[in-house]
Amino acid sequence: MLKVRIIGVLVVKAGTVVQSINFDKYLPVGRPAIAVDYLNRWGIDEITLLDINATQEARSPRFDDIREYSKSCHVPLSVGGGISDIDDIRRLIHFGADKVVLNNVLVKNINLITEGARLFGNQCIVASIDARRISPRKYEAFTNSGKMPTGFAPAELAKKAEERGAGEILLNSIDRDGSKKGYDLELIEQVMNAVNIPVIVCGGVNHPSHFQEAIELGVSAVAAANFFHYTEHSVITVKSYLKSLDDRVRLDSYATYDHSKFDLLGRAGKEEDTVLDKLRFEYIPEEII
């Protein structure tokens, strides 16, 4: 059975991973290569790397950086930001990206999606849609890091992207970004009902139960950015929490996921002293591949 992917999103601004809040404020976190390495070790299912000021600075993606990041990434790597022509896509894939994330071209040059799908297959093209709530139950899609209104409803734009050859939709809520309120389920439902391709949702996660809500809604993948920072083994903790959703998440790296105590924020709770005492003398060698 196909598992629901848990995706780590790395928002990169000027070569540094940042935490984004409402697409407006940014807090620095650290070096992307290290973030990729850790997420990979903790058993993330996929990594999405978004270079958010490439378009503003009107430059191409930083290909050499992607090559460096992909070295320690043994899970799929999607790369977005500053992609404006076929040559950018070709070079990104050559340098270690597996998929490309396209946002601005959805309104500026939608032919790039069609052309990219023709050359690289539609499974390689991810259309990213940033949505903002404009009235109850009504949303509008934005481009340019949430600055430029498109006039399209997210569901409409998603449908259009699918028709033009996109293989996946990455749906982000601008209002929920960094809000810690959980996913905008209303928005997710609207877009999911409009398309037949997989939908990845992002924006607002602050507790593993937020992932659960979206998984139960039937999304293909759940993504989070800020949530995975500043917590050791954050991915493993999330997967232990979601273990009860039998068969919906991938649990086969070498971790046991047996932990069952969580605090109010869904972080790993403290084990009994006797258990910790035993752990002190336990040696678990890393498996040699």
Next chain:
Amino acid sequence: MSDKKIVIIDYGMGNVGSVAAAIDYLQGNYLISNKRKDLAGADALILPGVGAFGAAIENLQDLGLVEELNQQVLMNKKPFFGICLGMQLLALDSVEQGYHRGFGWIEGHVIALKPEKKLRVPHVGWNNVNFDRSNLFFQRIDEGAHFYFDHSFCLACKEDLIIATCDYGGTCVAAIQKENIFAVQFHPEKSQRNGLKMIRNFLNYIDAQIECRQDQVC
């Protein structure tokens, strides 16, 4: 480990960087190339794939690589590893964006993925794969292991070639083997530890083949 030379075939659309990163992790030797003479001098060949069938076969033909691959893999019996599109290209033909002829190494056709139960296409993500652990390429990999898939077309071929399947609204071919030709629909280079183990198994297979040839016992 012997000093084997693996050529990762770069026909302008494969995710060669990802495959190279995986072999780097395993400390293997490789060369990324699209030149016929490099293919001729290789001990083993890897054909990665992220791309559409028609555009890929066109590029390979323009580079004169189809002919060279026929020579090296079918005649000289060099170990061959096809990944994703690199597996589909081995078929007789494909209907992805029009009708295209493949290498014709295996009796099979590439058809559109049409899962039951209205599952979404493309088939993207981690799916558990059913395989026989006694197969050389699945050694040391846990039963029911997950691998990363990303495709909207799939291979339909003779059953005796299939060594692994997965379930996505119906059975889907996950891996095939025919003598020295080994190919998978999923992406082992992007399937974490399971995938790395599989690539390690392929490296070991190359070593065994080289030894074999030197001793002339097979």
